[in-house]
Amino acid sequence: MDQPAPARPAATEAAVKVAARGLVKRFGATVAADRIDLDIHDGEFLTLLGASGCGKTTLMRMIAGFEHPDAGRIAIDGRDVTDLPPRARHLGMVFQQYSLFPHMTVEENVAFGLRAQGASDIAARVGAMLELVQLPHLRDRRPAQLSGGQQQRVALARALATRPSLLMLDEPLAALDLKLRRQLQSELKRIHRETGTTFLFVTHDQEEALHLSDRVAVMRGGRIEQLGDPQSVYLHPVNEFVADFIGDISFLDGIYDAHGGFELPGGARVEAPLSRPAGPVRLAVRPEQVVLTDEPTGLPALVAEVAPETGSTLLGLHLACGQKLQSRLLGLPPATLVPGQPVRVRLERCTLAFGAGA
Amino acid sequence: MTALRRASLPDRATLWLALAPACALVLLAMLVPLAEMAVISFRRESFGQILPGFTLANYASLLGGLASLQLFLHTFAVAAAVTLLCALLGFPLATAIARAPARWRGLLYFMVAAPLLVNTVVRSYGWLLILGRKGLLNSLLQAAGWTGEPLALTGNLTGLVIGGTQVFLPFMVLSLATSLLALDRRLMESAEILGAGPARTFVSVTLPLALPGLIAGSVLVFSLMLGAFVTPLILGGTAVKYLSVAVYTDALVLFNLPRATALSLLLMIAVLAVYALQKRLTRRAEAALA
Numbered sequence: 014m015d016q017p018a019p020a021r022p023a024a025t026e027a028a029v030k031v032a033a034r035g036l037v038k039r040f041g042a043t044v045a046a047d048r049i050d051l052d053i054h055d056g057e058f059l060t061l062l063g064a065s066g067c068g069k070t071t072l073m074r075m076i077a078g079f080e081h082p083d084a085g086r087i088a089i090d091g092r093d094v095t096d097l098p099p100r101a102r103h104l105g106m107v108f109q110q111y112s113l114f115p116h117m118t119v120e121e122n123v124a125f126g127l128r129a130q131g132a133s134d135i136a137a138r139v140g141a142m143l144e145l146v147q148l149p150h151l152r153d154r155r156p157a158q159l160s161g162g163q164q165q166r167v168a169l170a171r172a173l174a175t176r177p178s179l180l181m182l183d184e185p186l187a188a189l190d191l192k193l194r195r196q197l198q199s200e201l202k203r204i205h206r207e208t209g210t211t212f213l214f215v216t217h218d219q220e221e222a223l224h225l226s227d228r229v230a231v232m233r234g235g236r237i238e239q240l241g242d243p244q245s246v247y248l249h250p251v252n253e254f255v256a257d258f259i260g261d262i263s264f265l266d267g268i269y270d271a272h273g274g275f276e277l278p279g280g281a282r283v284e285a286p287l288s289r290p291a292g293p294v295r296l297a298v299r300p301e302q303v304v305l306t307d308e309p310t311g312l313p314a315l316v317a318e319v320a321p322e323t324g325s326t327l328l329g330l331h332l333a334c335g336q337k338l339q340s341r342l343l344g345l346p347p348a349t350l351v352p353g354q355p356v357r358v359r360l361e362r363c364t365l366a367f368g369a370g371a
Numbered sequence: 372m373t374a375l376r377r378a379s380l381p382d383r384a385t386l387w388l389a390l391a392p393a394c395a396l397v398l399l400a401m402l403v404p405l406a407e408m409a410v411i412s413f414r415r416e417s418f419g420q421i422l423p424g425f426t427l428a429n430y431a432s433l434l435g436g437l438a439s440l441q442l443f444l445h446t447f448a449v450a451a452a453v454t455l456l457c458a459l460l461g462f463p464l465a466t467a468i469a470r471a472p473a474r475w476r477g478l479l480y481f482m483v484a485a486p487l488l489v490n491t492v493v494r495s496y497g498w499l500l501i502l503g504r505k506g507l508l509n510s511l512l513q514a515a516g517w518t519g520e521p522l523a524l525t526g527n528l529t530g531l532v533i534g535g536t537q538v539f540l541p542f543m544v545l546s547l548a549t550s551l552l553a554l555d556r557r558l559m560e561s562a563e564i565l566g567a568g569p570a571r572t573f574v575s576v577t578l579p580l581a582l583p584g585l586i587a588g589s590v591l592v593f594s595l596m597l598g599a600f601v602t603p604l605i606l607g608g609t610a611v612k613y614l615s616v617a618v619y620t621d622a623l624v625l626f627n628l629p630r631a632t633a634l635s636l637l638l639m640i641a642v643l644a645v646y647a648l649q650k651r652l653t654r655r656a657e658a659a660l661a
Contacts, residue, residue: 077564099564106564112557116579125575126565175566 028055029091030179030211031076036085038071038235045071046082047235053179053213054228058205060214062222062258063232069215072232073181076213078102089178100129105172105210109184111164113156119143119167120152126175142170145204162193166200173208181213186221198225219259223247231255253295253367261300261327263338269294269366278334281312285363297365300327303340304359311357314338319346330358412633419626429633439634443641446614449528449603450596453535457543457592458585460536465547465584469554483544491538495605498534499525502606526608534606535596542595543588550584551577582656590649594642614638 031053038046045068061069074080078099127135143149146166186194223243230240239251250256267277271291275283318329328340415422433439501507502524509521562572600615622631
């Protein structure tokens with residue numbers, strides 16, 4: 014438990030907790046990690062976000078030590094751990110399936126790591142951890158007697174008990190229903206705040222990633238496509254893939270005139286202050302940038318779909334040029350809005366565009 | 372057959388009808404002879420002739436005599452030793468099978484079970500060729516100069532335990548592998564990342580969770596070894612006191628059927644007791660998980 018204080022680099026920049034350099038991992042013909050560089054800052058909540066098979070889990074398992082990279086190095090707290098087994102890395106991990114020891118009580122589960130690492134203040138530490146996850150009354154239960162949410166909180170307590178350098182969470186909420194997931198999300202945020210531990214979170218759920226993280230790494234094909242805080246990843250995606258992956262978005266192909274004007278096929282014009290040269294371009298439009306309007310200058314469209322969501326409504330629109338657009342309205346849709354109805358829309362502050370697609 | 376095809380018959384009745392031949396077989400080929408054995412075990416005999424009238428003398432002499440007590444203890448000790456060896460050898464083997472890629476697992480299972488395809492008599496004689504005075508092992512040891520005189524590896528306990536272990540190891544491995552396969556690998560990973568070394572992970576996670584398989588395998592091996600006859604006869608020889616061999620001697624050499632049947636029934640009761648014990652142990656092991 015009482016490890017020597019990690020040797021930290023001169024504190025001019027944010028201290029780096031985990032430094033991964035040039036990580037490569039292949040499974041047969043599949044490249045799960047393609048020269049990945051990643052710095053995880055001390056105390057941050059960093060999320061690896063991507064669809065299944067993007068390499069996010071492999072990256073985490075390499076940091077954990079369950080997979081050995083084919084190439085590249087990993088340092089934790091300035092110490093090269095690439096060739097160390099997981100047990101020597103002083104990390105914590107929470108799995109999607111909870112993976113509590115079924116033959117041990119809650120208390121024994123939480124104490125396991127402390128015993129394995131020869132800690133002295135086991136009882137006090139277990140008590141503190143159960144307080145942290147608000148389950149002190151369940152200490153004598155076995156995992157099978159707990160709900161999914163409770164099991165996951167015990168798993169959290171078990172992983173945090175040894176005060177790990179880094180807590181890794183592998184889709185920990187994916188097995189829970191929506192309401193419980195929301196509840197545990199805010200609990201995760203609280204525990205992150207209270208313990209100050211560095212969190213490495215893996216998920217395929219972009220909403221969860223944006224909600225929880227200090228920084229998000231969007232992954233595809235064994236590479237990190239973009240790394241940044243949730244807002245910048247949402248507002249300034251570096252490419253079409255990231256733009257499409259994070260949040261709802263529509264793409265409109267057209268011609269940019271280099272003077273703030275975007276022309277759709279068929280001649281309709283939209284104002285879009287883009288910082289790029291004239292030519293064919295693919296305009297990226299978030300649903301909240303598409304507003305219904307009565308002005309005659311509005312872009313004509315047909316309502317294709319009215320999909321009520323919680324607190325808002327997502328409209329599917331067809332433009333005259335054949336392209337599709339989504340619009341988000343607050344609240345329930347007006348009763349007059351039905352599929353097939355012609356409407357006019359205004360596009361607000363469209364500053365995001367990519368090269369015209371193939 | 373016509374009855375099975377008639378849809379109007381309730382499923383339950385159809386099932387019983389289909390089971391009837393098997394039930395009849397068990398009744399005629401097992402329960403009836405068993406009942407007759409039980410009757411004989413309470414009879415007297417004289418020069419191979421079974422006399423009328425009942426007596427408890429057979430059981431009294433078996434349960435009261437020092438020699439038969441020794442016989443029981445010896446048999447149980449051998450069976451226990453074989454079980455222990457099977458567990459020690461079987462655990463790594465079963466672990467390897469459980470960890471192997473799924474496409475290799477079928478082949479590994481087959482390799483473990485393959486010896487079961489060979490008759491026990493043949494296998495036990497095979498061990499004679501390896502362990503005998505002029506067998507492979509002794510030739511090698513003498514050629515290497517490690518022993519002058521050939522070691523006595525058959526016709527005694529050593530041969531019996533080695534042979535029994537080889538004969539019954541597959542049962543232990545298959546039973547353990549089933550248990551280990553059901554184990555979530557992430558539990559071991561959890562233990563590892565929490566700082567537990569291989570030894571602690573094995574003792575505090577793998578072993579307790581594989582306990583149902585270990586118990587089932589042990590009971591299987593133990594009870595099969597208790598009743599084993601061919602291997603003790605061939606590899607243990609007449610020097611080794613073994614229950615099944617004693618039953619054979621009583622029945623077919625001494626023609627003392629009452630004694631042989633009484634001994635058989637006592638052995639059967641012992642095996643049933645072991646099964647009952649397994650039920651209790653397994654229930655407790657499973658209760659610990661629920």
